[in-house]
Amino acid sequence: MKLAWKITLLVVAIVAVTVAASGYTMVSASFQSELETQVATATGESQMLCLTVGALASRAAGGESALVELLQGSVFFQGYAMVVFRSDGSEVWRNREGECTLVPGQGGDLCYQFVKTGDGRHLETMQRLALGAREYYVDLVQDADQPFVQRDRNLGIYYRVMALALGVGAAAAALWASLLTGPIRKLSRSTRSVAGGQYSRRVRVRSKDELGQLAEDFNHMAEALETKIRELAEAARRQRDFTASFAHELKTPLTSVIGYADTLRSRELPREQQLEAVGYIFSEGKRLEAMSFSLLDLFALERSQPAMGQVDARRLAQSVAGSMAYPMAQSRVTLIQDVAPGQFRGEGNLLHTLLYNLLDNARKASGEGATVTLFGRPEETGYVFRVIDQGRGIPPEALDRITEPFYMVDKSRARAQGGAGLGLALCRRIAQAHGTQLVYTSQVGKGTTVEITLGGGAG
Numbered sequence: 001m002k003l004a005w006k007i008t009l010l011v012v013a014i015v016a017v018t019v020a021a022s023g024y025t026m027v028s029a030s031f032q033s034e035l036e037t038q039v040a041t042a043t044g045e046s047q048m049l050c051l052t053v054g055a056l057a058s059r060a061a062g063g064e065s066a067l068v069e070l071l072q073g074s075v076f077f078q079g080y081a082m083v084v085f086r087s088d089g090s091e092v093w094r095n096r097e098g099e100c101t102l103v104p105g106q107g108g109d110l111c112y113q114f115v116k117t118g119d120g121r122h123l124e125t126m127q128r129l130a131l132g133a134r135e136y137y138v139d140l141v142q143d144a145d146q147p148f149v150q151r152d153r154n155l156g157i158y159y160r161v162m163a164l165a166l167g168v169g170a171a172a173a174a175l176w177a178s179l180l181t182g183p184i185r186k187l188s189r190s191t192r193s194v195a196g197g198q199y200s201r202r203v204r205v206r207s208k209d210e211l212g213q214l215a216e217d218f219n220h221m222a223e224a225l226e227t228k229i230r231e232l233a234e235a236a237r238r239q240r241d242f243t244a245s246f247a248h249e250l251k252t253p254l255t256s257v258i259g260y261a262d263t264l265r266s267r268e269l270p271r272e273q274q275l276e277a278v279g280y281i282f283s284e285g286k287r288l289e290a291m292s293f294s295l296l297d298l299f300a301l302e303r304s305q306p307a308m309g310q311v312d313a314r315r316l317a318q319s320v321a322g323s324m325a326y327p328m329a330q331s332r333v334t335l336i337q338d339v340a341p342g343q344f345r346g347e348g349n350l351l352h353t354l355l356y357n358l359l360d361n362a363r364k365a366s367g368e369g370a371t372v373t374l375f376g377r378p379e380e381t382g383y384v385f386r387v388i389d390q391g392r393g394i395p396p397e398a399l400d401r402i403t404e405p406f407y408m409v410d411k412s413r414a415r416a417q418g419g420a421g422l423g424l425a426l427c428r429r430i431a432q433a434h435g436t437q438l439v440y441t442s443q444v445g446k447g448t449t450v451e452i453t454l455g456g457g458a459g
Helices: 003-059 064-073 145-195 210-266 271-303 313-331 348-365 411-416 423-433
Strands: 081-086 091-094 110-117 120-131 134-143 309-312 334-339 343-346 371-379 382-389 438-443 447-454
Touching (some): 003 110, 003 134, 003 145, 343 382, 348 447
Antiparallel strands (some): 110 120, 309 343
16 A cells, blocks of 8 residues: 555544544533433422422312312313322322333432433433322423434534545545655656666755655765766776777787797798897887786786885985986987975885886977976975976877776877886876876877875975
């Protein structure tokens, strides 16, 4: 059963019980009050009748015969439906038909009882009457329909009021339940939509109660789920690209190695051609070795966090510049160091690799006679390194992907310079291991600046 129906039935049940209890109490109280009034009136009239009979009989002499003559001869007493009994229960005088239900002497001086007959309800009273030494009992029957008629009338009103209350209560409860469960239905539809793959679906609930809070929490959950799904889809795409790029990067050097090896194996070549073939095999093998080492470094960083220590900025810069001296000289590119003193926490060997790869990329992007600057300064946020070149620059659409494994902006130029597209991916992972990130600023034809901020500030 739906929640709206449960709420409606509960409200109707509460209204029914409340109206029934209150209506029954009111009708019962009114009926009881009417009965008590009727009894008081009837007993009072019975007492008054007996007093009148006693007063008149005491004036008349002659005993019981005089009493009977008094009752028969008086127009006043003829208007009452009564029976006069002796104390032994025998009748003295009767002015009505039918049997008496009360027995003289058994109810004390005064007793009464409601009697239902064919023509309605009556109240029968029996009052003791003392005339000298003798006792009589006057049985008087009076009409008592009024309390019961009023009760039936009140019950009719009560039934109509109850039916109206139930109808109005059911309609109001159904409307309220529909409004109350509306947000739940919206939430249910949105949940099914999200389960069906529509991760952008949201719930619009304007209430500030618990249902509004539930809808807001659902929207937060759906947003987090949508973000996670996008991240998983992006991760799956990167994984596919990685696999395809890795296979492609392996294919090119392996094809060269196999081709030159097959040439050396299958024919006799002059000494110069042999050396050329061996040189190609060696260079491609070194490229495969470099790619393997870079991949191993990436996997190592994924599995464990490096051990951090204090690193001196100038000493690190001088070490990297020393490693870059030969490649820079070969490319006829000048390396300028502008590194201020400072210390920060980090892993020296990994940071050496990071700066080396950034400088090497800057060298490859620069032409002969260009300059590459390694800049370092302590700032409020930490120690900042910048690698600045005036090379080819990076297109805006490639900036978001240059740190993906095997991604290369200019694949032919990168392979000609011995690159495999793993250097910047390794740099990004080293930066993440240090709790920071690489920030790229580039303009095509004007150069690129790469910035990294390392914790610890100036020393």
